[in-house]
Amino acid sequence: MSTGLHTRWNGRLIGLVAVLVMVNFVVDEAITAPLLVLPDMLDHFGTDQAAWLNATAMLAGVMWAPLLGKSADIYGKRRVLVVTLLLSCAGALVCAMAPSIWVFVPGRMLQGAALAAVFLSVAIVRAVCAPRIAMVIVGIVTSGSAVLNIASRFLIEKLAVEFGFQILFLIAAFVAVAMAICVRNVIPESPITTPGAIDVGGALLLGGGLGGMLGYISLGSDLGWLAVGPLALLGGGVAASARWFLVSSRKPDSLIDVRDLGGPLVLTLLVVFLAAGSYQSMLQLIPLIGDVSTAQHLGYGLADQGSVALLLAAPSLGVMLGGPVAGWLAARIGPASTLAGAVMLGTVVTMGMFLGVAQLPAALCFAFLLGVTVGALGTSGFLVAGGFASAERQGIVSSLVMVMVSIGAVVLNFVGAAVLESTAVVVDGEQVNSATGVFSCVAIASVAFAVATVLAIALVRRTRLDSSSLAA
Structure with a gap:
């Protein structure tokens, strides 16, 4: 009996792989590419707090990951991947138009949802491909965007000089929404889902706990290890993580x-x-x-x-x-x-x-x-x-x-x-x-x-x- 899984290369599978490689390119544009224009962003916002501008997306990605991963199991991997790309697009647009650092940082937090696209791509491959070919395709999907990353570095540097650092975020927004459309039209939805509901409280506790502790590690060196902000992040992160662990060990449908x-x-x-x-x-x-x-x-x-x-x-x-x-x-x-x-x-x-x-x-x-x-x-x-x-x-x-x-x-x-x-x-x-x-x-x-x-x-x-x- 046919399982409906891809067991060999064909046109549909090549199209799926191409789209997922580009999806992972969106992740690089959201998480690491802004490093190329970091000095310009610091000058524009009149700050020396590089960590706030750079690390926020990665830290937010850690908070987004468990919530989006669980949502994918319940509501479907393709659907959640589309939502993930649209969230990243919205965050990039906020960053491109931000008049101050206080608007830019929330935009980076929203854009950090793109980090979930990596593991969602892997989960989609495993859902639509037979195990043997899935292993090879996972390797291509998770690393194939590297060649695009190399080429994009030179283009972004030239465009940033001419149009300002905001052009990077406009490009990231365009690519993210284009990939959301491609995912919606090319990638099939997995028929396998898990009944249940999202433990929103647990997601907030886990994400907030991880983000708070990592935020202290990442931002403490810039702001001071005993500064009020980093210490508040550490204390809140430890408390949230401890609370999540105690609750999740007793909850039947925990995150x-x-x-x-x-x-x-x-x-x-x-x-x-x-x-x-x-x-x-x-x-x-x-x-x-x-x-x-x-x-x-x-x-x-x-x-x-x-x-x-x-x-x-x-x-x-x-x-x-x-x-x-x-x-x-x-x-x-x-x-x-x-x-x-x-x-x-x-x-x-x-x-x-x-x-x-x-x-x-x-x-x-x-x-x-x-x-x-x-x-x-x-x-x-x-x-x-x-x-x-x-x-x-x-x-x-x-x-x-x-x-x-x-x-x-x-x-x-x-x-x-x-x-x-x-x-x-x-x-x-x-x-x-x-x-x-x-x-x-x-x-x-x-x-x-x-x-x-x-x-x-x-x-x-x-x-x-x-x-x-x-x-x-």
């Missing part, structure tokens, strides 16, 4: 049933948290070492060894390769083994950055391989987590992967920034990062990757034991 997560899924989420955070901390370090010359005799630096533009593009090129290859491998050796291989590669490559911080050829090689790592990590992480969930829970389980990626990025980026700041030295009257700080950041990321490797190996063993038990 996330903490009693039903299971050991393998928890291991997967920990691996994603450590590995994704380590990668992000290295990505944060790359432009810093690329802006320093060896002539400054700081013990690191690449600026005088040739063009470093490729250094910034190399990770994106690696992502394009890592995602599809991980999907192909997952279909043959299993998602858990592929995930373990990805974090092992990340450990070796990150340790290689001890050499890469002072030699451009090595830095280019390791930056590319870091991109391969993160492409493989994203693909295999979603596939492993999705394998532990029934068809009715794909949305909420996939959202947990995205939440852990975001938390890891914020936490490890903060750790790296704090290390660099605490070890900075003064040279010719200017404060600069020291070699001690740079090498310490590489060491921290290497250790985190190594711990993730140990956990990933334990996950592989656990899944093999479970498979053996089921076979018996």
Whole structure:
């Protein structure tokens, strides 16, 4: 009997993949592309609070993810993805027209809903494709937009110079609404849904708790760790998270049933948290070492060894390769083994950055391989987590992967920034990062990757034991 799932490539499937790749391009336009015009935004609003302008969308995305993931399981993945894109469009328009930072920041929070498009795309692929081909397509969908990201960087920089930073948000709004129309017309709605209602109170508690604690980590370095605002975020976040945990452990229809997560899924989420955070901390370090010359005799630096533009593009090129290859491998050796291989590669490559911080050829090689790592990590992480969930829970389980990626990025980026700041030295009257700080950041990321490797190996063993038990 036919299941109605795609089992091989055809015209309809190619169209679906193309649309979902563009959907993930919307995520980049909403979350990371504004970094290109960050100095212009700071000047326009007359502020030095870069974190408010930059990190707000990511933090809001963490709050949006569980709510939209659960909604997708109940009301349909395509429908919620359309809503997600329209929310991102509305937020981008608010940002483009914002007369002050107090209007711009809420716009960024609304635009941060786009983060949910990543895991919703994965859930849609798993709903319409047979498992074997779905693994490959997840790799393409989660990493295929990297080539568009590279090309768009140059275009956005030129347009921003001519028309102002607002043009970025107008483009993001246009692409988001165009993709909402394409999703509505091209992608079928999944017939599998979960009866129930949205635990709005639980969603607000969980999202608010995560956002509050991450907001303290992200904004505290700019505003002061003991400032009223960050402390209020921390206190509110801890209280909301504690309240959510107590309520969810007793509620029959909670947003996330903490009693039903299971050991393998928890291991997967920990691996994603450590590995994704380590990668992000290295990505944060790359432009810093690329802006320093060896002539400054700081013990690191690449600026005088040739063009470093490729250094910034190399990770994106690696992502394009890592995602599809991980999907192909997952279909043959299993998602858990592929995930373990990805974090092992990340450990070796990150340790290689001890050499890469002072030699451009090595830095280019390791930056590319870091991109391969993160492409493989994203693909295999979603596939492993999705394998532990029934068809009715794909949305909420996939959202947990995205939440852990975001938390890891914020936490490890903060750790790296704090290390660099605490070890900075003064040279010719200017404060600069020291070699001690740079090498310490590489060491921290290497250790985190190594711990993730140990956990990933334990996950592989656990899944093999479970498979053996089921076979018996």
